[in-house]
Amino acid sequence: MVISVSGLSRRFGSKIALDGVSLELSRGAVYGLVGANGAGKTTLIRHLLGLLRAETGAVRVLGLDPVQEPVAVLSRIGYLSEENDLPGWMTVDELLRYTRAFYPTWDDAYAAELQESFALDPGTRIRNLSKGEKARAGLLVALAHRPELLILDEPSSGLDPIARRDILGAVLRTIAHEGRTVLFSSHLLDEVEEVADHVTMISRGRIVLSGPLDDIKTAHRVDGRVPTLNEIFVATVGET
């Protein structure tokens, strides 16, 4: 298992962010994590990255505890944050040089290829990039070390269709490499539907639906018609 979460709960004050979440992700597939704003997607991802300690339950990523062994776990993960908080004062070139130092598996040729396909000028400062270009730069440094696990937290939120296409294309390219896994969090369900093999729906800190996308669609067929993920989401989350 690439990710193994069992009985994970988390509170922020009186608010329950995660409530007994259990989840297992196997290698070589794209997992879509969907839910409304505030459902607990980012909290779950922050646990996977070791940024939050499990209050109850256990989290294992690539067989390791991300809080106890952050370096070993993080060096095998590519992560694109929803906040996209790249240091604005760095140039694209400096960002690549800086990030490269942390990953022994960094692939210079792949980084150059991505930089060219994303049309990122190496001399431009991050703060002078557009929102879409910043997302591409973040994706570049998340992908260029060919991570075993790619975690994207609302990567295309607020981006134009071209930037979203680039990100989805990168996800598809990533899974083309054997054995790589992608966890893709979004509330843009048509996007998730486009790339995900498995879908996990989360609502008010609980997993309400999880499984292969095709199985979920089949199970929710109404009068022989296969519903969209959007319709399934509304029906499922509306019920909880």
Place this chain on the structure above:
Amino acid sequence: MKSSSPPSARRSAPSSPAAAIAWEFQRRHRWGLLAIAAYLIVLAIVKLVVLARGQAVVFRSDESFAFAVIVPLDATLTYCLALFTYGLSGDLAGRPSMYPRRLFTLPASTAALAGWPMLYGSIAMILLWAAARTFVVWPSGFDIPVIWPAVAAAALLAWTQALTWMPYGLPGLRVILAVLWLGTLQSIVLLALRYEASEGVMLAILAPQLPLAFLVSRFAVARARRGVVPDWRGAFTWIGALARVRGRSANFATPERAQRWLEWRRHGRTLPALVAILLPFELALLFTTGGTPALVFIILLGVLLTPALMAAFVAATVRKPDLDGREAREDYGMAPFLATRPLSNRSLIAAKLAMSLWSTALAWALVIIAIPIALRLSQTWPVVIDRWHRTVALMGAARAAVIVVLIMAAFIAATWKQLVQTLCIGMTGRIWIVRASLVGTLAFLCVIGPLFDWIDSNSAVRAVLWNAAPLLLGALACVKLCAAAWVAVRLFRSRLLRDRTLVLGAAGWCVAVLALSAVLSWWIATELFPRYLFVYAAILAVPVVRLAAAPLALDWNRHR
């Protein structure tokens, strides 16, 4: 038409921009404001008790007046400055205005956005002075002015707001201008005190400052509201180009080197830059001394204190585990970009410590180079040489040289200590800890002055303290050692530091303590002090607990 909002919401909702701004100050800083109110109430009670006993409030000296009034007021004033400038949530060394951007979209005029905080701050200053004068000073043997100190405090606040809200073209320029301009204002007040200027003269000097500061503030907020942030860094691009030419060819060999580079680029150059900008102004004063030794040495002392003082400002940004690529946040939380680097907490802290060392070294290199040049050019060099010869005649060349080196080393160490000693607070990422430490520092400043004055004025207390000094110092040293042991155990159990690093760190600290106590024994060779007192002093002086706690604090922040 009836409002649909609940009655409680209607009752508490501010009804105008002025009320909204006032409500925000009150709501966000209620604990600090309550602390100030509590302080004033305590003062009032003490005053009532003193007056009820029929005693007069008499200050024996200027120092006692300063300790009883100036220091607590300064501490409260500093808090109010931070509060009413929105300085607690911004980046002091950054280029953009520190005025909160969220307020720019309010349907309020720029004059209102600048004016209301200024008015509230001025009222607070005036009330503060009125309370202090009534509860602390009056009635006393001194002829205490009635109005102008309140106007002076309001002017100080208004100019701080104007300088804080102004966007600047260079990082750090805000600090420099604030230090220079506010220092000038304070100098005017001190000069007036020195020459016992009348209330009318003081008001004539100070009152026009308020509308002037308001105009500058309005201009600053208007620029910030339009998103104007001038960028003068283009004038220095050749430095960046040189650095890039030097460094572009090679990639970083290790993650640790990459992190040190990041820390240097984020914070390392700020202290040397601030020192480089202030030095010429300070050293220029040497040209005005006319060779008077006292003035020359006061100026030199000011120059030597500058790096440590500036380091205290720079430390506020160094300790933030954040990136400056995004808008300043209040929560001090670690930026996900940094938190998800595959780098241990130990290496993250080590990069900060290394950067602080280089930054200190560069700042002091500037000072050490600039002082002789300025002394030569101002023809005050003979004054220093003359003092050197007299010192050599008194204690011998070797001893004098060692003492000079030790004093310089102490200044340099103090600069580095200022940069790193609050890392353990900022690294926690908890704003309540940062604020609590600020309040604690202010409370300490409030108490320490009157306490010293009380000890100084009471010979019986002095005698008791003198006799108990070894015990007190020993107890403090024990407390520090216990805290150090606790931190060491936590570090060992958490495996945040390697065993070798822990042992080497402990050994290094012991060597530093022994060396310092040996130096103190040699320097202050007198029968008056037993040698173990120097060991206690060295234990208390050499930093260990807060430094060692920084990785723990970062771990607590990074894995919440």
